[in-house]
Amino acid sequence: MTAALHDLQRIVGQANAFVPDDRSTYLVDATELRGLQGHADAVVLPGSAEEVAAVVAWCYEREVAIVPRGGGTGFAGGAVPFGGLVLALDRLDRVRSFDPLLWRLEVEAGMRTHDVRRLARENGLLFPPDPGAAEQSQIGGNIATNAGGPHAFKYGVTGAWVTGLEAVLAPGELVRFGGPVRKDVAALDVKSLLIGSEGTLGIVTAAWLRLIPAPEATLPIAAFYRSVAAGCDALLAVVGNGIQAAALEYLDGGTLRHAGAAFPVGVPRNAGFLVIAEADGTEAEAQRIRGELADILSEGALSVVTPPPADLWRWRDGVSLAVAAAHGGKVSEDIVVPVDRLAEAVKATIEIGARHGLEAVSWGHGGDGNLHSTFLVAKDDADALASAEHAADELFATALRLGGSISGEHGLGVTKRGRAGWTPPVERIQVALKATLDAKGLFNPAKKL
Numbered sequence: 001m002t003a004a005l006h007d008l009q010r011i012v013g014q015a016n017a018f019v020p021d022d023r024s025t026y027l028v029d030a031t032e033l034r035g036l037q038g039h040a041d042a043v044v045l046p047g048s049a050e051e052v053a054a055v056v057a058w059c060y061e062r063e064v065a066i067v068p069r070g071g072g073t074g075f076a077g078g079a080v081p082f083g084g085l086v087l088a089l090d091r092l093d094r095v096r097s098f099d100p101l102l103w104r105l106e107v108e109a110g111m112r113t114h115d116v117r118r119l120a121r122e123n124g125l126l127f128p129p130d131p132g133a134a135e136q137s138q139i140g141g142n143i144a145t146n147a148g149g150p151h152a153f154k155y156g157v158t159g160a161w162v163t164g165l166e167a168v169l170a171p172g173e174l175v176r177f178g179g180p181v182r183k184d185v186a187a188l189d190v191k192s193l194l195i196g197s198e199g200t201l202g203i204v205t206a207a208w209l210r211l212i213p214a215p216e217a218t219l220p221i222a223a224f225y226r227s228v229a230a231g232c233d234a235l236l237a238v239v240g241n242g243i244q245a246a247a248l249e250y251l252d253g254g255t256l257r258h259a260g261a262a263f264p265v266g267v268p269r270n271a272g273f274l275v276i277a278e279a280d281g282t283e284a285e286a287q288r289i290r291g292e293l294a295d296i297l298s299e300g301a302l303s304v305v306t307p308p309p310a311d312l313w314r315w316r317d318g319v320s321l322a323v324a325a326a327h328g329g330k331v332s333e334d335i336v337v338p339v340d341r342l343a344e345a346v347k348a349t350i351e352i353g354a355r356h357g358l359e360a361v362s363w364g365h366g367g368d369g370n371l372h373s374t375f376l377v378a379k380d381d382a383d384a385l386a387s388a389e390h391a392a393d394e395l396f397a398t399a400l401r402l403g404g405s406i407s408g409e410h411g412l413g414v415t416k417r418g419r420a421g422w423t424p425p426v427e428r429i430q431v432a433l434k435a436t437l438d439a440k441g442l443f444n445p446a447k448k449l
């Protein structure tokens with residue numbers, strides 16, 4: 001590796017190519033909580049898109065696998081390497097252009113999600129996608145997973161806000177698709193193919209993002225219910241009454257048991273389900289919508305509360321970690337079902353866990369029918385981890401039976417690869433697209449496809 005390392009150091013600078021030791025953070029992502037640990041021959045941190053292209057060209061010539069890495073917050077092991085080279089985008093974190101009056105922004109892929117959102121906010125604008133772990137995740141990682149988040153209910157997922165991409169494709173070419181335009185149908189839509197491709201087709205180096213004026217007010221409301229059925233009925237009533245909530249989240253009773261102590265307002269003792277909704281718009285609009293939400297959510301509720309927005313969302317951001325802390329580890333999935341099957345999927349999660357001797361809980365983006373179904377395990381308990389994998393298989397079968405999909409947000413990565421239930425034609429198309437863009441199969445091998 002010494003000669004190879006010197007080659008790479010010549011491209012990116014001596015300090016920016018190194019052999020990682022076993023404890024390197026570049027070898028794990030959020031799946032560390034389920035015991036996933038990778039290994040790599042080198043980690044490379046290019047400082048520009050041109051350097052990314054040069055590194056990819058070097059790898060393509062020598063048939064070295066390339067694992068693109070953003071902030072390492074992924075829950076599917078997509079950024080975990082199993083040999084080859086980790087290409088981390090950390091140093092590509094510049095704003096290339098920003099036109100607040102035109103509501104558009106061009107940033108490099110390594111910019112943190114939180115910084116993108118903050119820059120927009122400081123200029124009276126909003127970049128709506130808000131996956132958790134925004135302090136650590138990168139915009140390139142959000143694009144590569146087509147990340148969602150609570151406000152995807154009203155505003156859609158990351159891809160809806162990307163008007164153009166710059167990417168390095170095989171065998172090391174810097175290519176642009178779209179740009180600072182709001183429409184473009186002058187070619188096949190390769191931009192959308194790259195969005196959500198989990199680093200299997202190339203490396204995103206920059207993106208043009210669409211922004212909107214920030215709503216004047218955001219007013220959350222939270223309602224507790226005794227049962228899953230009562231809570232899901234309330235959630236469906238919000239949808240059915242045509243109320244445009246900005247977010248429509250849920251947490252089940254087990255999640256409340258582990259995370260409820262820090263909820264900004266007291267949790268009723270017999271609460272078995274929580275619905276969080278948010279109204280936004282002008283001050284008057286947000287007040288009106290929250291009033292309508294309050295009327296509908298009150299039906300069958302134990303209590304309805306209006307915590308301060310910052311406190312509520314800070315708490316919601318910490319739910320995943322609070323649940324993980326209960327046993328030290330967790331196997332957390334992200335199935336999605338038609339919204340009218342949500343109650344069945346919430347109950348099935350608990351039943352599947354019980355069948356495998358595991359405590360199971362779920363929370364998630366209820367309005368989108370997207371559950372973070374989670375099996376609690378101790379991180380070093382191999383038997384429990386194996387049971388959780390079997391439980392996940394049953395969960396995936398349930399999601400498909402209910403008319404949904406095994407992944408609404410996190411992608412397939414390595415943890416869900418081969419479990420999506422593709423029909424043969426779908427599989428054939430996926431494999432053909434991969435072969436067209438990555439003939440040597442070097443971009444994130446053995447992930448997703």
Ligand SMILES: Cc1cc2nc3c(=O)[nH]c(=O)nc-3n(C[C@H](O)[C@H](O)[C@H](O)COP(=O)(O)OP(=O)(O)OC[C@H]3O[C@@H](n4cnc5c(N)ncnc54)[C@H](O)[C@@H]3O)c2cc1C
Binds near residue numbers: 070131146148
């Ligand atoms: C506490 C917590 C809460 C979360 N909440 C949500 C949520 O609400 N919604 C949601 O959708 N996700 C959520 N996630 C999952 C995760 O944060 C998102 O998927 C995030 O967008 C991943 O970004 P990242 O930069 O960390 O990517 P990484 O984990 O580094 O990588 C993810 C995948 O993208 C690829 N990749 C990364 N950067 C690039 C690039 N520049 N070019 C090509 N491929 C690339 C990697 O190879 C990998 O396959 C959460 C995670 C945590 C830990």
